[in-house]
Amino acid sequence: MTTTTSPRRALCLAVPTVLLTTVATALVATPAQAHTPARAPLTALPTGAVAAALSARSVPTELAPPTHYTVQDGDTLWDIARAHGTSVAALYAANGLGSDSIIYPGQVLALGGSAETASASDSASAPAPAEAAAPAADAAGYDVVAGDTLWSIAHAHGITLAELYAANALSPDSIIYPGQTLRFSAPAPAPAPAAVDVAPQPAPDTYTAPQVVLDDVQTANAQHIIRVGRELGVSDRGIAIALATAMVESGLVNAPSGDRDSIGLFQQRPSTGWGTPEQIADADYAIRAFYVGTPHTNGLLDIPGWEGLGFSEAAQDVQISAFPARYGLWEPQADGWLAALG
Numbered sequence: 080m081t082t083t084t085s086p087r088r089a090l091c092l093a094v095p096t097v098l099l100t101t102v103a104t105a106l107v108a109t110p111a112q113a114h115t116p117a118r119a120p121l122t123a124l125p126t127g128a129v130a131a132a133l134s135a136r137s138v139p140t141e142l143a144p145p146t147h148y149t150v151q152d153g154d155t156l157w158d159i160a161r162a163h164g165t166s167v168a169a170l171y172a173a174n175g176l177g178s179d180s181i182i183y184p185g186q187v188l189a190l191g192g193s194a195e196t197a198s199a200s201d202s203a204s205a206p207a208p209a210e211a212a213a214p215a216a217d218a219a220g221y222d223v224v225a226g227d228t229l230w231s232i233a234h235a236h237g238i239t240l241a242e243l244y245a246a247n248a249l250s251p252d253s254i255i256y257p258g259q260t261l262r263f264s265a266p267a268p269a270p271a272p273a274a275v276d277v278a279p280q281p282a283p284d285t286y287t288a289p290q291v292v293l294d295d296v297q298t299a300n301a302q303h304i305i306r307v308g309r310e311l312g313v314s315d316r317g318i319a320i321a322l323a324t325a326m327v328e329s330g331l332v333n334a335p336s337g338d339r340d341s342i343g344l345f346q347q348r349p350s351t352g353w354g355t356p357e358q359i360a361d362a363d364y365a366i367r368a369f370y371v372g373t374p375h376t377n378g379l380l381d382i383p384g385w386e387g388l389g390f391s392e393a394a395q396d397v398q399i400s401a402f403p404a405r406y407g408l409w410e411p412q413a414d415g416w417l418a419a420l421g
Contacts, residue, residue, distance in 0.1 A: 150186040152355045155375060157256045163190050167256050178254050181340045181350045223259045228377050230396045234384075236263055252401045254351055288326075288408035293416065297331040300344060300362065305421040307366045316386060317379055319417050321369055323409035324394045327402075333362050345369050345398070352376045369397060 148159055156176070160167045171177060173191030182188070221232060233243045244250060246262040255261070293301060301322055308318035325331050328346040337346045340356075343365040347353035352375025358364045372378030378397060379385055385393045390410045395403035 144190075146190055148188050148190055150182050150184050150188060152184050152357075154182065154184075155350070155352045156180075156182065157258075157352075157375070159188065159190075161257075165191055166258070179252075179339070181348075220260045220262050223255050223257055223261060225257045225375070226372075226377060226381065227255065227257075228382065228396055229253075229255060229399075230392075231377075231383055232261060238263055250401070251395070251399060251403060254399075284402055284404065286402065286405050286408070288405075288412065291326075291412060293331065298420065300325065300331050300333065301416050302420050303362055304344075304366050305417060307363065308370065309421070311367070311370050311380075313370055313380070314386065315414075315417060315421075317370070318421065319410065319413040320379060320390060320394050320406070321366070322416055323390070323406050323413040324369065324398060326409050326413070327394075327400075327405045328398070333360070333365075335360065347376075 145163070148163065150159070156167050156170050160170050169191040170188060171180075173189040176182075221236065223232070229243055229249070230240055233240050243261065243263070244253075246264050249255075291297075304321050304325060305318055308321060313321075322331075325344045328341075329337070329344050331344070333344050334342070334346070336342060340348050340350050342349070342356055342359040344362055345365055345368075347359045347365060347368060349356050349359065353359055353368055353373055354364065359368075368376070368378060370378050370380055372381045379393065382388070382393065382396045385396065388396070389407065391403050391405070391407035394400075394406035398406075400406075
């Protein structure tokens with residue numbers, strides 16, 4: 080049996096299908112287009128040279144001053160303090176040093192801040208006094224300059240070395256520095272206690288100058304001292320003082336070491352400005368330094384009126400020894416060596 084569908088029925092069936100498809104499409108597509116928010120266009124991030132240029136831009140800052148310093152050959156505490164705008168006393172305090180301390184190349188020192196910074200810090204932290212105190216009465220002082228010795232300062236101001244020592248709590252072994260202020264009279268003493276124990280006196284110096292026959296090494300060193308003295312135009316008395324000084328300090332031997340950091344014929348110390356260890360170990364350098372000094376020390380010819388001083392006093396003004404009387408004990412033999420060798 081054959082079934083026949085009329086054209087009208089087929090049309091009725093097709094129309095709803097088309098309509099449903101259209102409606103479904105509108106329901107799906109239209110909301111998505113109507114409610115999707117517009118996105119802002121993306122901005123390209125900087126790359127390559129632009130990023131490098133941006134990263135290099137920075138606000139300049141002021142470099143902080145150094146807080147530490149590594150000691151170099153030939154340095155002294157005074158040189159380091161002056162170069163970094165501080166004081167020797169500040170270096171002592173920052174590094175636990177004293178006037179007899181030794182510094183070495185490669186040692187790292189704390190600089191302790193400049194004198195101005197330290198002063199400003201102290202002023203800011205200290206409470207203001209209720210009333211400014213009147214300055215205490217004190218004797219006139221003197222600021223040490225390069226080339227000064229305790230003897231030259233005492234001589235220029237009409238006092239003795241002993242008085243200068245007492246006024247400043249110094250001794251023959253003390254070191255002075257340019258910029259240091261010295262008094263010419265001691266401050267008023269504090270009231271004495273009811274009972275004072277008398278300190279024991281040091282034992283007398285039993286050093287002697289026995290008659291010596293120079294061996295070959297001592298003879299060669301004595302001839303070297305005489306030869307340099309003649310070259311520099313030093314008088315016989317000055318050469319004899321140099322011979323006696325070398326005998327006291329090293330036994331006329333170019334010793335590699337001695338008391339603390341002392342070196343060579345005259346036991347000169349790098350830490351007090353005589354030069355580097357290598358320089359002082361060179362006999363020719365050491366002899367010339369004794370006669371004419373170094374940038375930081377006085378030689379014999381730098382001492383005002385040295386030829387009018389006593390034999391020991393002239394040597395002591397160069398050496399600053401704890402035993403100044405020993406040099407004069409060798410004067411007769413030094414004169415004899417000069418007569419025989421010079």
